[in-house]
Amino acid sequence: MSERTLSGVGATPLSGVGTVVWYRPGEALELDDPPEPDAVDPATERERFEAARDAARDELEAERERARERVGDEEAAIFDAHLQFLDDPQIGDAVGNELDGGLPAEHAVREGFAGPIEQFEGMEGRMAERADDLRDIRDRLLRLLVGGERTDLSALPEGSVVFAERLTPSDTAQLDPEVVSGFVTATGGRTSHAAIFARSLALPAVVGVGDDLFAVEEGTEVVVDGDTGDVVLDPSEETRAAAADTDRAEVRREPVATTDGKSVEVAANVGQPAELEGAVEQGADGIGLYRTEFLFLERESSPDEEEQYEAYVEALDAFPDGRVVVRTLDVGGDKPIPYLELPEEENPFLGERGIRRSLGVDADLFETQLRALLRAAADGAGDLAVMVPMVATVEEFEQARERLDSVAADLESEGIDGETPEFGLMIETPSAAFMADEFAARADFLSIGTNDLTQYVMAASRGNERVSELHDPQHPPVLRAIARTVEGAEGTDAWVGMCGEMAGDPDLTELLVGLGLDELSMSAVTIPEVKANVAETDRESAGELAARTLRASTKRDVERLLDDETAD
Incomplete structure (x- = not known):
């Protein structure tokens, strides 16, 4: 098969060669219709919700520490905002009202977060971004409630290139640059959190490729050029060799002019x-x-x-x-x-x-x-x-x-x-x-x-x-x-x-x-x-x-x- 090239925004002056591993955290979170309210015990569902919230809190705190160690405290601070949303009393009350109305915990979470997410989507600037933060927390709770397996991005096979619609800070902070050959996202720009994390981790990355990315199949061999912003699919041996042998600029200890x-x-x-x-x-x-x-x-x-x-x-x-x-x-x-x-x-x-x-x-x-x-x-x-x-x-x-x-x-x-x-x-x-x-x-x-x-x-x-x-x-x-x-x-x-x-x-x-x-x-x-x-x-x-x-x-x-x- 001849090589093809997708173009995006290069995030680092590094190249990587590897195999596509798709990261689709939302696929396992689709819910069936809820049972009739009479068949649901609100007290039991409230206990399930609180247990999921405790587990989510533990995950966020662990990921905050991982991010702090790998990319620094300033970027890790975003997890503090996620923890605050997790314990936000208004969101908690909204979920509680759905629980009292006879919904199972996972459906109550979906409905309880819908209003705040819609509210933030209607705002501008930083407030609009918080809709994505809320989706991240909502999906984390849903995964814990339905028992969905989470892809452990810290334990990927060597040579993996992560493909995703977007990567959250918690996602990116899990990536091990000694194992992962790079990542590519459909959304994002050079100053997005994922791009900044990539530079901190010295990880080849291309962001903002667009919808063409979704046509790429799992297991495809790719070259990620974080300098040019090119993602080469099914690369030739020549292209692979050129990417693997790319010489980085020599480290200069003295000032330059x-x-x-x-x-x-x-x-x-x-x-x-x-x-x-x-x-x-x-x-x-x-x-x-x-x-x-x-x-x-x-x-x-x-x-x-x-x-x-x-x-x-x-x-x-x-x-x-x-x-x-x-x-x-x-x-x-x-x-x-x-x-x-x-x-x-x-x-x-x-x-x-x-x-x-x-x-x-x-x-x-x-x-x-x-x-x-x-x-x-x-x-x-x-x-x-x-x-x-x-x-x-x-x-x-x-x-x-x-x-x-x-x-x-x-x-x-x-x-x-x-x-x-x-x-x-x-x-x-x-x-x-x-x-x-x-x-x-x-x-x-x-x-x-x-x-x-x-x-x-x-x-x-x-x-x-x-x-x-x-x-x-x-x-x-x-x-x-x-x-x-x-x-x-x-x-x-x-x-x-x-x-x-x-x-x-x-x-x-x-x-x-x-x-x-x-x-x-x-x-x-x-x-x-x-x-x-x-x-x-x-x-x-x-x-x-x-x-x-x-x-x-x-x-x-x-x-x-x-x-x-x-x-x-």
Whole structure:
């Protein structure tokens, strides 16, 4: 049989060869019509429901720990939201009413979840995404109630390539990169949870293939090219050999520069201490985004100053000759921490999150974190930079710097000599991009978070599959916001970096260098290839490419320009 190719979105610069294993978790959950109410004992069915809920809770907690160990605390936090939905009293009451009406537990779950799912589907943004979270919990309960067998994705045969309509975070976190050759999904984009997990796991993956995927039969031999986004069915021996023998870019321990001598720092995004070693092994120059949320998750109270200090020193010691950019606590939006009692908001992505909480209800936590950071700056081997998230106004940044200066003065009065780190902000909001010149005049650096910046510029939630086409940083408005940020820093001492997923896309390295970025930070797995691309980039040619893309009117125009450049 001749080989055929399906196209999707490449999630990692890796290729894999293997055999299709279909993952269809919903197939065993279809229910027959319920018996007559008189034939059902509500008390017994309530006991069955509670037992299933307890079992689901145990599963979620175990999967949260697995995700935390494999891909980091920030991604594992999604399981906290699932646990909250599992115990939501309104949903519990809805199921209880169906049980009292004489339905068996599995039918009561189906009916009890129907209303909340429909309600969330009618909303927008992050709230609409919660419909999928509810489906995940509903299907988990149904499987436990009907005794359906769950495919153990952590125990697949070696060489498996998982095919699925979609993979949830709990699904993806089970995959063992030592055994699984990759995965392919019908839905999703480069910034979906599945794609981000794939990069954290260094697993070949292609997402967003579409309905053509469903025609592929179990057991088909495939090549998954996570770089090009191609899925080759029934590959020839030549294609298989090419995929298996693909040489990854050589790990470069030293910093790199363009062909005309422009140095570009290539750093790693890190979500927990366990990722430090991988970043060093892949040749990271430093850490461009150190997420501190991991210190605050999976516990009943916030970490004290000493615990934070030790974690920050560990990161600085991992890069004695590099820079470590630590983002202060960024909670709210999709990052719940139960003991902080985050408010229920209609649209949490537009609510109280990031620096808004640090300057308000979390002011004491912010001060403790700044104390730990300043102490670590004095004692750690590397150079510390502190970055505040979700800044929208100049006043917010100035207040944050005042807090830093105040903490430094307090430490000095206590006889603790602290070094003043670089202090900067993330450019995630359109307002920050518009005011980049004002921020650059006050900050040591600006770091563009393209995941959130794209979300806010395009008014498209980053996790909502229904608007995934809009959540792409190659849309001209996003590129122009990036360019405006870089231009705002021209003539100042502030450097400009990027720590969103866009920075780790090797196909975009030349464009980003042409736009004038001084630093790129990404998942460790993509560092070698991005470094190789920087070293092969001529800045004059890159600048011309950037100028052409900034004149483009549509995303398709941008893609054509990038494709033409690659072809040349």
